[in-house]
Amino acid sequence: MLFTSYSFIGFILVLFVVYYLVPRRIQWMLLLFSSYLFYFLASPEYLIYISLTTVSTFLAAFWIDHLAAVHQEHLAAHKSSLTRDERKAGKEALKRRQRRYLVACMLLNFGLLAVMKYTNFALANVNSLLQAFGSERQLAFLNLALPMGISFYTFQSMGYLLDVYRGKHPAQKNVFRLALFVSFFPQLVQGPISRYDDLSQTLYGPHAWDWTSVSYGLQRILWGFFKKLVIADRILVAVNTIIRAPEEHQGVFVLVGMLFYTLQLYADFTGGIDITIGIAEVLGIRVKENFNAPFLARNITDYWRRWHISMGTWFRDYLFYPLSVSRPMLNLSRSARRKLGDALGKRVPVYLCTLIVWFATGIWHGSSWNFIVWGLLNGVVIMVSQACEPLYARFHARFQVKDRLAYRAFEIVRTTLLMSAIRLFDCYRDVPLTFRMFGTMFTTPNYGQLFNAEAMKLGLGGADYLVLAAGVAIMVASGIRRKPVSMRERLEPIPAAWRYAAMYLLLIAVLLFGAYGVGYDASQFIYNQF
């Protein structure tokens, strides 16, 4: 069921009504039922996978928590008689036992994700190797249906488990409550990847009807539909025209496609997250923001602090930090310092971990080489900009431009162009083709086409460009802010009559200009496929 389908709109409207009619103590059960129904309607067999993840995570977390409780009881009972060494040995033994459950559960769930998502990619690579070595034998692909949202709910579940293991919060003692945390349908298809200690604060209610929260939630949903249907799905036509006929669209067309795709992805993904957060808000549930004006970032590190925040922090907290501070990496750091000197040696493990994390980030997005190259390129650019920091510092010390508006604008444009260029791998989904098309931006002198109205139509009409220009202007105006604030805070000072008029106009815009008429097909959200 697409978020942009009439059946989904009907589904959430019925849920909103029933949610506030049933006794408050069972609201969370209704949400669980709705989430499983949503998943069932996508495909009944998906339920097997999500149930397996839920039950295995529940059991592992339960035992990890239980072991910690038993250990605490033992410590409390023998506080005075235990020596410091005995306490330390007891703690290490506890961690060893807890780690068994942790590792087993992670192997099961990441294993499941790997098999479902990467088996055919691995087989395709084996086939390419066999072909390269002259073998005629080819392995048959498996018919595996990737369960919807498996990347998101697996990461969310494993984040929960790791937090229980680290003692950040206790395990959830009710398997059905955990099942809701894993399957909460608004965020199942494209995130954000919530943390248990955040989401659980409001997920289980009870929630009384609150008109303010409901109306703001509805506004947020409407805003999401506007971004998705009026902007993303409209510009998709032009992007597809360019990337599906690469031989006819080189040079300036690649540049236009690159910028259009950046716009499409932003409107698509942030629109989807707006709908997710809006649905949750109507239900009285707080889902954390996943974006913070990413195209105001002044460098790539800053960009990744602002774009898909929940994924970035997941990789940072559960992969980058544990890997970087692991004993082998610390040993590598020491040995690299001895051999390469302090300045270079200390960078070796950090860079190695950065590449590993970005490889993982790339392959998390999709089982193909373009995503791996995309991830690694992000890592390389981050490493290069980190290595160049002393140069930047010297430049900024010499030329006092850092806080000048023009220089900040230059940094923002530079970062946006860089990120957009790297995104071409996501766009063309073919590594050699992407390199070739990128090259044509500099080798094909057809920039005069930019002023050829007919050539620049790219499957869209003049009216479409007008709608796009207006839509983008509204989106940019709403996105420019100094700090993350909710739509609610931004609209607060406006008189209610104007606010409702604006929302009415937005609804009219979605209905009139949404790209779902003849010649259009409301498409799935891009991040849904990850």
Added chain:
Amino acid sequence: MDELIGILEGLHPDVDFEHTAGLIDDGILDSFDIISLVAEIDNVFDVQIPASEIVPENFNSAQAQHDLVERLSDS
């Protein structure tokens, strides 16, 4: 504490670490710095900081980092 300040100044010579709080919240130290710092602490103090302790509260100021090192070396 002086040794710790020395390590921090090696990362960002332009920051007054003795009087600055919010090193993480204000984005003065990024994840690269944190990892370099953890490796330095392991090197100099022989204290291994687990990933679970890498949270803003433990790294926001030189004092918080010092307290963390003291706590881990005692445990």
